[in-house]
Amino acid sequence: MSEPSIDTIDFNLDLARQQIDEQLVRFTEFDADCPAQLREAIRYSLLSPGKRLRPLLVMMACEACGKDSKESLPAACAVEMIHTYSLIHDDLPSMDDDQLRRGQPTCHVKFDESTAILAGDALIPLAFQVVCSEYPPSIATPCSVELAQACGATRLVGGQVDDLAQESDQMGDLEKLEHIHRRKTGALLSVSLRLGAIVAAGSSKQIAALEIFGKNLGLAFQIVDDLLDCRGDWTKMGKMTNKDDGRGKLTYPNLMGVEQSESRAAGLVHDAVESLADFGSRAEPLRNLAKYVLERTH
């Protein structure tokens, strides 16, 4: 409701992350009917140190549309819950079979497989519970619909199914890769911006601009991720093989080479920043974030 002054538009990332983490702790207190091991597994994954990129996008989009970013904290936490569930399940033995996540044992390694599956299962309804408990119905309902679509069979989950399937498919091309990433990574980034805008009662023009921003940012983010994976292994192993590569996964550097991947990412970030032209200084945090994504490549 309150209009932030120009000072608060100079978005404090550390403060925002602290606010997000405080709320994530609050939303995962649970009563005694939650088994201790389940609570521990949920918190282990949800509260592990991370960039909190998606909740920050929610908050920055809210700020860009004219509301204090704090009002978007419940929506921001909901998106982080969905993101965390998807990481827990993606890491499972029957999926990507990852042992480490952010340098720590993955949830099924730290606990066990059934606990990891169930921790993810519990995070999904929790996201909707938070949105529907913390906002008035007129905001909660559209936010829930957006969030449900973003993590449903045609987006997040559909992207993961296709991502797993293409590991054994030699027909992969750029179009296919982008189709997967648009859903697997892009859907949650995009809905983050939309939720922030809905909480701030943004105009449809604002939402459309944020949509373009999110689409470009999401793809740039994925290309940079592929580049970092590939570079990291260059340094370590002295040759261009990496985990994704080794398992036959499509990546941008593999498909279009490192240099063209870099210039594609730069072009996407440029377009993302351009899409926010009408927002003025309120969108500066979003612009800075987009540039930061690119800087990770250097």
Add this chain to the structure above:
Amino acid sequence: MSEPSIDTIDFNLDLARQQIDEQLVRFTEFDADCPAQLREAIRYSLLSPGKRLRPLLVMMACEACGKDSKESLPAACAVEMIHTYSLIHDDLPSMDDDQLRRGQPTCHVKFDESTAILAGDALIPLAFQVVCSEYPPSIATPCSVELAQACGATRLVGGQVDDLAQESDQMGDLEKLEHIHRRKTGALLSVSLRLGAIVAAGSSKQIAALEIFGKNLGLAFQIVDDLLDCRGDWTKMGKMTNKDDGRGKLTYPNLMGVEQSESRAAGLVHDAVESLADFGSRAEPLRNLAKYVLERTH
């Protein structure tokens, strides 16, 4: 909105199941971004022949509170989606490791483990999407909160974690067994009744009565299930061992014997029926359903 005549109160179970199945088909049409295998897995599990007990409870509770049961179809389908996801995940190798469900291969056997996990994952947000898309915000929001609580860390998922844990725990007693079932089975039965009442704008007195009905019915249902499991294996194997028993699970017949289990179930159904005294003829379908649960033991 429309008041059904006395004729329609004579609830037609077959018609209701047909209405439920039609809506479940409609809600799982998905667009082309849903991979074919995922769509097939979701529908395989969701549309497999079943009693549709939970959605019927939603519809009957709606009818009992004075609205046409058809208005509760989206909420009814949402509960069935959550129920189906929980069955798919409970059957997984790392959980109950079941090969058959309702006489058909379980989802991970028919497809594969990752597809089964992801089919379940997609059903959870779909339930919230249906509720939030099909009802006005003033109904959608409380329904979503109720549904999220029922399938969250303190209820459905918490009950499953404790159910898995007690397999290796010799300290089990009746209190513990009921604590598990109240959450694992009872939570969804109870929320079914609550959602039907919310859709029908039932009074808090009506909701409280339905709550008692649901609590008693849920426990009776579980006892009867245990009895049937135990009897089925008597017939087949000529001795009182069964799958649950063999894996060290607590069951009512194991804890209190067959006869006492039967009389406990009968007492609970009696109490369930009593709790609906103020509803008049509109609650007759619910009373009949409760009696039917008991008849399964004979």
